Amino acid sequence: MDALHPRLLVDRFADSFEFYDAVLPELFGARLMKGTAAGPYANWDVDDQGILVLFDRAALAAAVGNAGMPTSAPVARDRVMFVCRVADVDAGLALCLRHGGTLVAEATDRPEWGPTMRTAHLRDPEGHLIELQSY
DSSP: OOSOOOEEEESOHHHHHHHHHHHHHHHHOOEEEEOOTTOSEEEEEETTEEEEEEEEHHHHHHHHTOTTSOSSSOOSSOSOEEEEEOSOHHHHHHHHHHTTOEEEEEEEEOTTTSTTOEEEEEEOTTOOEEEEEEO
16 A cells, blocks of 8 residues: 555646656656546556556545635745656656656756756646656
8 A cells, every 4th residue: 555655736637647657657667557648537656556646636626625726826836846766867857858848957967965966857747846866
């Protein structure tokens, strides 16, 4: 059973699904366990452990009784970052950009964060911040 896993609440479910369905298998060997681009829910596992869940924001709002809450208001800061340890940051970044990711910061060595750390930052089609990292 999964104790913890990230769940992204998205407005553009199909775009987000297509992005993660394209990159998670190659980056981590993830398998789609449930869901389609039609939504409202999808999850991917690695070795029977959940690594990511997408859930349609409006469907969740309806389920918990706050369907009237605004979902498109601008946010001053990111509220979450999906951090992904990968074998090759540059290859991972290229893969994500090919499948609709938007570059935030090029791949770069970050010795100030860790002696052999390399990172790149991008956004998925929904705008969530992603950090690809390797040591």
